[in-house]
Amino acid sequence: MYLPVAALAFAIWLYLLLGRGGYWRFGLPKAVVEPAALPPVVAVVPARNEAAVVGRAVASLLDQDYPAPLHVVLVDDHSDDGTAAAARAAAAGSRRPGGLTVCRAPVLPPGWAGKVWAMRTGLEAAAETVPDAAYVLFTDADIDHPPGGLRQLAARSEAERLDLNSLMVRLHCETVAERATMPAFVYFFRMLYPFRWVNDPGHAVAAAAGGVMLVRREAVDRIGGLTTIRSELIDDCALAAAIKAGGHRIRLELAEEARSLRGYGGAGNVWRMIARSAYTQLRYSPLLLAGVALAMTLVFIVPPVVTVAAEGPARWMAAAAWTLMVASYLPALKYHGRSPLWAPALPLVAAFYLGATLDSARRHRMGRGGEWKGRMRTTDPVR
Structure with a gap:
């Protein structure tokens, strides 16, 4: 039996x-040689009721050791907890005090997932604010970026001609429930989307981690913008699949230092x-x-x-x-x-x-x- x-x-x-x-192999990416010049980047940060963490996230972006122009567009998605004010206060004390633009997401239209609509709003604002940005960094309002994180991310994208370069950040792992479940979350995700297959242009598997996604602007234009994934709740993997179609290069790795500030607390x-x-x-x-x-x-x-x-x-x-x-x-x-x-x-x-x-x-x-x-x-x- x-x-x-x-x-x-x-x-x-x-x-x-x-x-x-x-x-099941949890190796970290090796550093790449930085090119002579790195391109301008605009970061788009959708935020809905993130006052508790958005200040640290915004500051970690504006304090990046990045040698090219960098601007942050925060999309306040109808928050009622002072998210925008917390972001502005953090920007004022950063090394790029003028590097933040805050815009408010319009009313969510039928057929759109809330985060994707906020991402599209930020993308439109970014086109006006930083029209020459070669890359868009889609990142969440609860991510703490290490000072050299964007520099390495952009260097790898340039060296390997990546259309999407994503990092799965270290998750909050403090409470008993988090210690029991968060490592398994990443483990199950990797079982479903083996990173080696994701990174192989000839393999159909595509995935990304929404916390950190550096996307080439022309790749977004090529797929028709974010309208293509407008209804997707799992927007990161949907975006990766749309970009990878046709053999275009994407990459997904584990982050060494970037981490999530969001704590889930109990089970x-x-x-x-x-x-x-x-x-x-x-x-x-x-x-x-x-x-x-x-x-x-x-x-x-x-x-x-x-x-x-x-x-x-x-x-x-x-x-x-x-x-x-x-x-x-x-x-x-x-x-x-x-x-x-x-x-x-x-x-x-x-x-x-x-x-x-x-x-x-x-x-x-x-x-x-x-x-x-x-x-x-x-x-x-x-x-």
């Missing part, structure tokens, strides 16, 4: 470690963060949801259960699968500065993520899919 599922789980784990693009907030977009990732398909539930159960939950419940070959096969699972998770824990003792608990974390994914489908059926910061998307996705 147990042996077939244990053997299948073990076979899957062999494939994941040997054939899934080395997703309930983490659950809601996952549930917001998990069913969107599955294209609102009940069949894909059932497939994911079956796959996660087989891959993550069966090994420890069978290890405890079975005897003989089935137990040893399941234990071997669990061992491979634990080994694959260790680099993610090391990257986040967490103890390796968290690794055997990955099946429990996977069950948590599966529960939140099922809840995401429930929320969608109740008309609450995509709810974020008190706002719903105005319509269903445009097909």
Whole structure:
């Protein structure tokens, strides 16, 4: 009874470690040689009720050790907590006190996801403010950028002729719930989108991390602007797919120093963060949801259960699968500065993520899919 599922789980784990693009290897990008001159950059920062963190984020941008013109456009997306004032105060005390433009997002039109609409508003303002900018840095209002971060990002984009260069920043990992779930978030993302495949122009897999995306202006123009992804909740991966189409170069790496300032606190907030977009990732398909539930159960939950419940070959096969699972998770824990003792608990974390994914489908059926910061998307996705 147990042996077939244990053997299948073990076979899957062999494939994941040997054939899934080395997703479990958490290496950091090597520095590149900086060109003689770097191009002008404009940063677009969508912000909705981010007063607690936006000042530090804006200051980290304006304090960049960047030798070319750099301007920041912050889009105040109908905040009611003083987000714009906090951003202006931070800019005034930065090394580029005149380097910030604040604009207010127009009313969200039907068919647009809120963040994408704010990004488009910022892009239009950037075209007027910095018309000669070769790159647009789309970044979130809760990201703390290291002083040399943009310099290295732009240098790599120039050296490798990248149309999109993205970094997955280090996530906030302080509370017990964050320590248990945030390394797994990055681990699961990399399993879904192996970075090696993302960075291969000949591979169909495309992804980006919305916290840091340096995009070539002409690449945005080539895809018809952000209207192409207007309804996407997972806007970063949608933008990456649109840009990569046709073999254009994109890159996604782990950040060494850039980090998120957003803390999720308890398990309930983490659950809601996952549930917001998990069913969107599955294209609102009940069949894909059932497939994911079956796959996660087989891959993550069966090994420890069978290890405890079975005897003989089935137990040893399941234990071997669990061992491979634990080994694959260790680099993610090391990257986040967490103890390796968290690794055997990955099946429990996977069950948590599966529960939140099922809840995401429930929320969608109740008309609450995509709810974020008190706002719903105005319509269903445009097909």
